[in-house]
Amino acid sequence: MKQAVIRGGLETLYFSGLHHLLRPLVGGVGAILTMHHVRPPRRDAFQPNRLLEVTPEFFERLLRQIERAGLEVISLDEMHRRFIAGDFARRFVCLTFDDGYKDIKQFAYPLLKQFRMPFALFIATSFPDRLGELWWLALEAVIAQSKRIGLVIDGKDRFFDCATLKDKRALYDAIYAYLREMKDEDELRATVRDLCASSRVDLAAFCRDLCMDWAELGELAADPLCTIGAHTVNHKMLMKVADEGAVRAEMDMSRSVLEAALGRRPQHLAYPVGDPTSAGAREFRIAAELGFKTALTTRPGVLFRGHRDHLTALPRISINGEYQQPRYLKVLMSGAATAMWNGFRRINAA
Numbered sequence: 189m190k191q192a193v194i195r196g197g198l199e200t201l202y203f204s205g206l207h208h209l210l211r212p213l214v215g216g217v218g219a220i221l222t223m224h225h226v227r228p229p230r231r232d233a234f235q236p237n238r239l240l241e242v243t244p245e246f247f248e249r250l251l252r253q254i255e256r257a258g259l260e261v262i263s264l265d266e267m268h269r270r271f272i273a274g275d276f277a278r279r280f281v282c283l284t285f286d287d288g289y290k291d292i293k294q295f296a297y298p299l300l301k302q303f304r305m306p307f308a309l310f311i312a313t314s315f316p317d318r319l320g321e322l323w324w325l326a327l328e329a330v331i332a333q334s335k336r337i338g339l340v341i342d343g344k345d346r347f348f349d350c351a352t353l354k355d356k357r358a359l360y361d362a363i364y365a366y367l368r369e370m371k372d373e374d375e376l377r378a379t380v381r382d383l384c385a386s387s388r389v390d391l392a393a394f395c396r397d398l399c400m401d402w403a404e405l406g407e408l409a410a411d412p413l414c415t416i417g418a419h420t421v422n423h424k425m426l427m428k429v430a431d432e433g434a435v436r437a438e439m440d441m442s443r444s445v446l447e448a449a450l451g452r453r454p455q456h457l458a459y460p461v462g463d464p465t466s467a468g469a470r471e472f473r474i475a476a477e478l479g480f481k482t483a484l485t486t487r488p489g490v491l492f493r494g495h496r497d498h499l500t501a502l503p504r505i506s507i508n509g510e511y512q513q514p515r516y517l518k519v520l521m522s523g524a525a526t527a528m529w530n531g532f533r534r535i536n537a538a
């Protein structure tokens with residue numbers, strides 16, 4: 189295991205924040221933004237998952253900028269209608285939030301209501317069922333509270349020091365990359381369960397403490413501004429699931445459970461993690477076969493007319509919590525960087 193590994197997974201998910209924030213939101217016909225947490229900043233020095241959260245102040249500025257830029261915020265159903273009708277008179281933005289964290293209800297929802305902006309929540313049904321494993325947060329907690337941790341690698345016990353902040357950061361990146369490279373997510377989960385057990389970290393607590401329960405989701409789902417989308421049952425990287433039937437079941441069952449619990453059948457899906465190691469051609473095909481109107485990746489990019497033929501492989505722009513300064517927003521929202529797009533393929537649905 190390399191000590192200084194470039195942060196693989198979430199970094200692929202978000203790319204380097206700077207890069208995608210330089211990407212012009214106003215290019216193409218529109219864009220889908222994605223976020224995870226909206227909540228006040230924590231003071232801890234060790235926060236490897238900080239890129240997944242933005243502050244309520246930043247979020248409010250983002251909404252204000254969207255409004256000021258004259259971008260229309262629309263629901264995913266309306267986006268789908270526009271693709272089918274070829275109706276691209278006005279540039280649009282869709283706002284999406286993955287995983288259904290309580291802080292979205294507490295801090296983002298009041299602002300979304302105030303601005304009257306529609307939004308979508310993508311829910312892995314094991315989260316409100318309190319069976320979800322938020323392993324990336326558990327790993328952070330294990331390393332935060334340990335001076336040294338043990339891991340079984342290739343059948344051998346290995347030990348890693350993580351007493352200092354620098355060591356903690358390096359070790360998080362290394363273990364994260366090691367886990368993300370595993371061929372099978374069950375192996376990843378087993379490794380994190382072992383780490384939690386030996387460090388006395390309660391893996392189930394993250395789901396219970398951070399994710400909305402069914403009653404909370406029901407309150408949001410009742411608001412016409414809110415679209416509830418499927419995000420599978422167990423939040424696995426689907427490409428690592430060998431059995432196609434199991435992939436199909438993950439997508440289909442989460443839709444059925446959400447329909448039974450909230451009274452409306454989800455028409456949209458977001459692939460867990462959603463980067464090219466988590467969702468590919470097989471997943472795009474299955475989502476289409478299951479009749480989802482759209483399915484969203486985290487491959488970065490804005491939307492073009494041609495995405496009409498790839499509605500189950502749509503890109504999103506992840507708002508990265510490491511880059512919350514107003515100047516980034518300004519560049520993001522200005523059309524000035526459009527030229528940067530010339531080097532990028534417009535549609536990346538392979």
Ligand SMILES: [Zn+2]
Pocket residue numbers: 286287419423460461
């Ligand atoms: Zn997710």
